[in-house]
Amino acid sequence: MRRQFMKGSAAALATALVGGGPAPAQTRTTINVQYPLGFIFDKVFATLKTEFEKANPDLAVNYLPAYKEYEDAAQTALRQAITKQLPDVALQAINLQRLFVDRKIAVDLTPFIEKEKDWQGQGFSPSMMALGTYGGRPYGLAFAVSTPIVYINDDLVQKAGGDPANFPTTWGGVFDLANKINALGNDNIGLFYSWAITGNWMWQALVFSHGGRMMSEDEKTIAFDKEPGKKSIELLGRMVRDVGMPNLSPDSSRAAFFGGKLGIWTESTSLLRVADEGVAGKFKWRTARFPVPGPNPKLPTGGASALMFATEPARQAAAWRFMKFITGPEGATIMVKGTGYMPPNSLPATNPAMLKDFYAEKPNHLTSLSQQSLMTAWYAFPGDNNLKIIQAIKDRLQTAIDKSAAPDAALAAMAADVNKLLPK
Incomplete structure (x- = not known):
């Protein structure tokens, strides 16, 4: 019996030495x-973590x-850059990516994209890639994109004599309807x-x-x-003078609508899921397009992009896999269903297994x-x-909202303030 045990042990040892034994525990890289x-x-990123780690067992988030x-987010990251943390x-706002590109904090994604097969065929369209491109180089992958829209309380609009299904398309029409809602009393806004x-x-x-822009094309003057x-x-x-719009904080305006x-x-389309939960069936509501007086109107593309800050090659490779997942078809589907943003990826919207039926x-x-045809860079x-x-x-x-300055004076002061802060 002892001889048999020794033979078995020797065989097991030999097997282990040539790689046939139990595999060692796999080391996971945490990003x-x-x-x-x-x-x-929060809910979206919890789901993204679960699905990403399921598909990438060697990585943890x-x-x-x-x-x-x-x-x-931008201020915190700039401080983290100083402390190397x-x-x-x-995930940074689309309009604040430039801060990290100019300071050489964001990593140029060109080498990673060049290794991908059919990048555009994976749903990364030129229009969305443009949102994170500076100096002809890609630094950010759009994660969630939005435009401003109008949220409508059907019940209040109907009580005021309006038709929610035929909502006004001009600001004048919106103001007239708003005043009729004000006239209902009972603290309605x-x-x-x-x-x-x-x-x-x-x-x-x-x-x-209104067809305008923030600065001249050469970015020399406002x-x-x-x-x-x-x-x-x-x-x-x-809005303040003729419609009596109150001076509410974003939190207070959400509470007023949900109540x-x-x-x-x-508001931003990003709050659709939050509105669903906040209203919780207390009244009927819908959304309408943002009024665009023109000529040649555009709307700024809001939302966030994923930027890579990792500096070590191994962590960059892991970070890239996560960025590609959350902005790819599966990640975009999870994000859209959990928020109200539009998908940054071109594939899910027409796919019945992803967003077609959802929409x-x-x-x-x-x-x-x-x-979408109105979207331009934030x-x-x-x-x-x-x-x-x-x-x-x-x-x-x-100052224009609280009436401490007339609108034209507020604009003049705004222009003067911004001029002082521009590069000389």
């Missing part, structure tokens, strides 16, 4: 990822605490324009929808103080898609003061 707007994205908002992948979200995105929406900008700031002034007290609410059942999600100001410029614009818009 650190950070994203903004937890109230929108660790999420750092979510950035509060887009500007906070950057995540491997960060006719209109709120979410001017403060992400600093200047909704300001850009007004200027672009352009938002020209005629389209003058019309835009006057429009904001009319059934706000009739017309302009058929969720018509509110189609509103932003119907505005403008990123040049130089090191991008974040300061965004804050300066927000501060001057505040």
Whole structure:
């Protein structure tokens, strides 16, 4: 018996020495990822982690605490760069990518894309790739894209004598309907324009929808103080003066709409899932297209892109696999179903196994898609003061909303402030 045991042990040892024994435990590479707007994205990124790790058992994803908002995301990452605590992948606002490109923090994705087979055939269209391209080089992969839309409380609109299915397409028509909702009393609010979200995105929406631009084509002088900008700031002034729009915070405006007290609410399409949960069937609601006075109107493309901050080759390779997954067909499908953003990938929308049937059942999600022909870049100001410029614009818009300055004076002061912060 002992001899048999020894023979068996020797055989087992020999087998192990030539590689036939039990495989050693596989070492997993952990990548650190950070994203903004937890109230929108927490559930989405939890699902993305589960599905990604299932498909990539050699990799693990660790999420750092979510950035509060887009500007906070950029400021935090810039501090992390100084302390060498950057995540491997960060989700940053489309208009703030430029900060990380100019500071050589974001990694050029060209070598990774060149190794892919049929990159465009994987759903990464030139139009979406352009959102993360600077100096002809790709740095960001669009993860979630949005346009401003109008959220409508059907019940309040009908009580005011309006037809939600034939919502006004002009600001004049919107204002008339909003005043009728105001007249219902009972603390109902006719209109709120979410001017403060992400600093200047909704300001850009007004200027672009009037055919304007933020700066001249050569980026030497500001352009938002020209005629389209003058019309835009006057429009904001009319919202306060003629429609009695209150000075609400983004959180308060969400609470008012979800509580059934706000009739017309302009916001990002990103909040569709949040609105579904917030309204929770208390009343009927729908979405409508954003009014575009023109001429040659455009709307800024909001949302976030995935940037690679990893510097070691092995971590870069792992980060690339995660970035490609979350922006690819499967990741885009998870993101769209869990938010209200549009897919950055061209494949899921027409695929019955992904989003085709979803869109058929969720018509509110189609509103932003119907505005795709109007989409243009969310403008990123040049130089090191991008974040300061965004804050300066927000501060001057505040004076027009709280009526501490006339609209034209607010615009003039905004132009002066931004001029001081531009590169000389």
